[in-house]
Amino acid sequence: xxxxxxxxxxxxxxxxxxxxxxxxxxxxxxxxxxxxxxxxxxxxxxxxxxxxxxxxxxxxxxxxxxxxxxxxxxxxxxxxxxxxxxxxxxxxxxxxxxxxxxxxxxxxxxxxxxxxxxxxxxxxxxxxxxxxxxxxxxxxxxxxxxxxxxxxxxxxxxxxxxxxxxxxxxxxxxxxxxxxxxxxxxxxxxxxxxxxxxxxxxxxxxxxxxxxxxxxxxxxxxxxxxxxxxxxxxxxxxxxxxxxxxxxxxxxxxxxxxxxxxxxxxxxxxxxxxxxxxxxxxxxxxxxxxxxxxxxxxxxxxxxxxxxxxxxxxxxxxxxxxxxxxxxxxxxxxxxxxxxxxxxxxxxxxxxxxxxxxxxxxxxxxxxxxxxxxxxxxxxxxxxxxxxxxxxxxxxxxxxxxxxxxxxxxxxxxxxxxxxxxxxxxxxxxxxxxxxxxxxxxxxxxxxxxxxxxxxxxxxxxxxxxxxxxxxxxxxxxxxxxxxxxxxxxxxxxxxxxxxxxxxxxxxxxxxxxxxxxxxxxxxxxxxxxxxxxxxxxxxxxxxxxxxxxxxxxxxxxxxxxxxxxxxxxxxxxxxxx
Amino acid sequence: xxxxxxxxxxxxxxxxxxxxxxxxxxxxxxxxxxxxxxxxxxxxxxxxxxxxxxxxxxxxxxxxxxxxxxxxxxxxxxxxxxxxxxxxxxxxxxxxxxxxxxxxxxxxxxxxxxxxxxxxxxxxxxxxxxxxxxxxxxxxxxxxxxxxxxxxxxxxxxxxxxxxxxxxxxxxxxxxxxxxxxxxxxxxxxxxxxxxxxxxxxxxxxxxxxxxxxxxxxxxxxxxxxxxxxxxxxxxxxxxxxxxxxxxx
Numbered sequence: 001x002x003x004x005x006x007x008x009x010x011x012x013x014x015x016x017x018x019x020x021x022x023x024x025x026x027x028x029x030x031x032x033x034x035x036x037x038x039x040x041x042x043x044x045x046x047x048x049x050x051x052x053x054x055x056x057x058x059x060x061x062x063x064x065x066x067x068x069x070x071x072x073x074x075x076x077x078x079x080x081x082x083x084x085x086x087x088x089x090x091x092x093x094x095x096x097x098x099x100x101x102x103x104x105x106x107x108x109x110x111x112x113x114x115x116x117x118x119x120x121x122x123x124x125x126x127x128x129x130x131x132x133x134x135x136x137x138x139x140x141x142x143x144x145x146x147x148x149x150x151x152x153x154x155x156x157x158x159x160x161x162x163x164x165x166x167x168x169x170x171x172x173x174x175x176x177x178x179x180x181x182x183x184x185x186x187x188x189x190x191x192x193x194x195x196x197x198x199x200x201x202x203x204x205x206x207x208x209x210x211x212x213x214x215x216x217x218x219x220x221x222x223x224x225x226x227x228x229x230x231x232x233x234x235x236x237x238x239x240x241x242x243x244x245x246x247x248x249x250x251x252x253x254x255x256x257x258x259x260x261x262x263x264x265x266x267x268x269x270x271x272x273x274x275x276x277x278x279x280x281x282x283x284x285x286x287x288x289x290x291x292x293x294x295x296x297x298x299x300x301x302x303x304x305x306x307x308x309x310x311x312x313x314x315x316x317x318x319x320x321x322x323x324x325x326x327x328x329x330x331x332x333x334x335x336x337x338x339x340x341x342x343x344x345x346x347x348x349x350x351x352x353x354x355x356x357x358x359x360x361x362x363x364x365x366x367x368x369x370x371x372x373x374x375x376x377x378x379x380x381x382x383x384x385x386x387x388x389x390x391x392x393x394x395x396x397x398x399x400x401x402x403x404x405x406x407x408x409x410x411x412x413x414x415x416x417x418x419x420x421x422x423x424x425x426x427x428x429x430x431x432x433x434x435x436x437x438x439x440x441x442x443x444x445x446x447x448x449x450x451x452x453x454x455x456x457x458x459x460x461x462x463x464x465x466x467x468x469x470x471x472x473x474x475x476x477x478x479x480x481x482x483x484x485x486x487x488x489x490x491x492x493x494x495x496x497x498x499x500x501x502x503x504x505x506x507x508x509x510x511x512x513x514x515x516x517x518x519x520x521x522x523x524x525x526x527x528x529x530x531x532x533x534x535x536x537x538x539x540x541x542x543x544x545x546x547x548x549x550x551x552x553x554x555x556x557x558x559x560x561x562x563x564x565x566x567x568x569x570x571x572x573x574x575x576x577x578x
Numbered sequence: 579x580x581x582x583x584x585x586x587x588x589x590x591x592x593x594x595x596x597x598x599x600x601x602x603x604x605x606x607x608x609x610x611x612x613x614x615x616x617x618x619x620x621x622x623x624x625x626x627x628x629x630x631x632x633x634x635x636x637x638x639x640x641x642x643x644x645x646x647x648x649x650x651x652x653x654x655x656x657x658x659x660x661x662x663x664x665x666x667x668x669x670x671x672x673x674x675x676x677x678x679x680x681x682x683x684x685x686x687x688x689x690x691x692x693x694x695x696x697x698x699x700x701x702x703x704x705x706x707x708x709x710x711x712x713x714x715x716x717x718x719x720x721x722x723x724x725x726x727x728x729x730x731x732x733x734x735x736x737x738x739x740x741x742x743x744x745x746x747x748x749x750x751x752x753x754x755x756x757x758x759x760x761x762x763x764x765x766x767x768x769x770x771x772x773x774x775x776x777x778x779x780x781x782x783x784x785x786x787x788x789x790x791x792x793x794x795x796x797x798x799x800x801x802x803x804x805x806x807x808x809x810x811x812x813x814x815x816x817x818x819x820x821x822x823x824x825x826x827x
Binding site: 078079081082151152153157158159160163166167168252253257258259292293294295296297298299301323324325328329331332335336339340342343346347349350351353354356357358359360361362363371374375378379382383385386389390391392394395396397398399459462463464466467468469470471474475476477478556557558559564 | 589594595604608613616619620623624627628630631634635636641642643644645646647648649654656661665668671674675676679683684700742746748750751754755759760761762764775776777779780781782785786787788789
């Protein structure tokens with residue numbers, strides 16, 4: 001029961017198609033194959049996740065046991081603490097969530113799911129990763145320069161970020177902005193490909209509403225990114241000028257305004273939440289449909305809702321600035337728009353739950369991750385209401401309540417969503433079946449500690465604990481015994497969760513060495529990527545056998561059919577309805 | 579105390595955070611209201627979600643999933659009605675939030691008993707108290723570092739400024755928080771209701787020493803406060819003033 005719908009009898013050896021791309025090490029430098037680029041993004045992102053996770057380990061240890069000599073790091077000074085939390089946030093969002101969810105899965109899935117042999121502009125795609133790789137080196141280098149890495153929070157509010165006499169990290173802060181700027185350029189180039197490939201390279205017969213939802217969502221996310229990133233890139237250039245050339249765009253003494261940066265940053269920063277959320281939600285609905293053997297409830301509702309969410313997301317940014325000194329009348333407007341965005345997001349959650357109704361649910365590892373995404377993201381969603389209402393945000397702003405809230409959105413997105421996608425498409429990406437038993441151990445040992453880390457942090461936030469403080473012993477209300485116990489508990493939970501990730505790496509290694517070969521369509525799913533070899537050859541399908549599409553991707557359990565799935569490319573029987 | 583009013587004192591009662599100002603209970607009421615509303619939604623959604631997973635799990639009896647595409651109006655209702663209900667609850671929260679926001683951040687009560695100026699700098703709060711005359715920028719102003727002395731039950735106006743980078747003035751028991759911005763002076767108000775010593779935080783990262791930007795608020799009774807004012811009034815102001823120009827700063 002609840003075993004994966006694996007059908008090994010259909011497995012047949014990997015066809016050795018002719019490879020056209022560069023071979024050997026040059027393949028990883030110059031390949032234009034979207035699958036290779038996807039892997040490059042994925043492994044870079046996963047490496048950066050280890051870096052970001054290590055940072056979390058160091059500063060959580062400092063919070064639980066102030067002044068401890070953290071094993072593997074040493075004593076954490078106040079400046080180092082600030083730098084750790086700054087770069088943890090920066091790396092987890094820009095170098096983990098975006099490259100893995102958007103770039104890796106976008107690159108891997110879009111051509112395969114729309115039935116194309118590659119992206120429309122493969123060389124732009126390659127350039128995108130190359131620039132991203134340079135940006136990765138820049139941000140890592142910024143941690144080791146004189147003065148240490150940037151330590152002014154991932155939001156980089158000036159004047160602190162703009163003037164090295166204030167931030168004391170003259171090199172680190174400039175490298176930080178350069179790294180983030182390069183990263184944006186990489187994703188702009190990637191976004192061009194995602195959008196044009198969906199528009200121009202769909203298989204014959206594939207109409208707009210036959211496209212799998214994950215592709216829709218990745219493309220909408222790319223559009224959101226491209227529309228919102230311009231102001232921030234402009235802001236980043238102004239910030240570099242302030243740092244290095246002595247201009248005063250954000251310096252009130254020379255007629256500048258520090259609040260301007262906040263508007264530019266959050267005008268990008270809030271849509272950015274949806275840029276990473278949408279791919280994860282797309283991944284989750286693919287998996288739920290497949291393992292509930294159900295058609296998605298209201299396919300078009302989902303698309304229209306996602307577009308509505310995207311549009312609304314451009315009008316909520318100032319809810320990050322309620323108490324930042326903006327005109328208090330603006331808070332009213334942004335409270336309304338922010339709470340309104342709960343409507344489409346709630347609707348998406350209802351659709352996901354409704355899709356389960358009447359299903360035949362198989363709790364495979366990817367399905368567990370997908371269901372966990374919905375269950376956990378709900379917590380992130382409802383706690384956002386406390387912060388979107390300006391009245392209660394007066395108290396919660398910059399407390400651990402905010403921190404717990406956005407970890408309940410970003411962790412489901414960047415970690416749960418990624419594991420869901422990774423375990424679901426692993427057979428297609430690597431041609432092997434992962435170990436389900438290890439997968440479930442890994443799942444439970446990640447999900448349970450995740451909740452025991454962050455639920456206590458909501459309590460600390462309600463108790464008035466403010467953010468980015470390396471040691472609370474100087475605050476009488478926050479140095480209470482009960483509060484310190486909570487900090488220790490959260491840190492111990494983190495250690496369990498980090499340790500559990502080794503199960504995942506062991507599972508990957510074991511599968512790579514000796515896992516059973518994956519058939520073309522191990523989950524009996526409908527979309528086009530399951531109609532080619534696992535892993536797909538260069539060009540994805542044989543040039544003479546490119547897929548033709550006859551129906552949407554969610555025709556599961558269609559009455560009067562023997563199979564409970566109906567691949568998109570299977571020709572309809574003569575004389576029957578398509 | 580009425581039933582609804584008691585909601586505003588929930589977090590104080592369970593010992594999480596005290597109520598120390600006239601508007602703290604308003605914020606707590608809003609927080610508790612949101613907790614009740616979204617908590618109910620959350621529990622209902624999670625319950626239905628888990629129930630579906632258990633009820634519709636594959637049981638090996640060969641039952642196939644239903645074919646429901648969600649285009650049917652009767653089916654769509656299950657999405658439409660709940661999402662209209664979400665909208666209705668949003669409106670409720672918006673209305674209460676507006677009231678709280680207006681009371682704290684937009685309507686400045688007139689005729690304060692005292693004015694203070696709070697200036698954030700790396701990494702301390704410089705606080706200019708009004709002194710015995712209740713007015714700012716006069717000779718009897720009292721300057722302190724990281725210590726804010728106020729008299730219980732009195733209405734205070736503050737002017738919030740910053741010398742170098744952003745700081746944020748926060749006293750959790752008062753539920754007050756406002757960023758300080760270099761180049762601006764932001765006016766606000768508070769009225770303490772409980773005597774005692776409380777934390778004064780900087781809640782905006784302000785550089786290396788952000789952690790040690792620790793202040794204290796001393797809410798004193800009328801007698802205690804009068805004694806403190808008397809003991810700390812600058813000597814040149816204690817004598818009848820001949821020169822009324824305010825000190826630079």
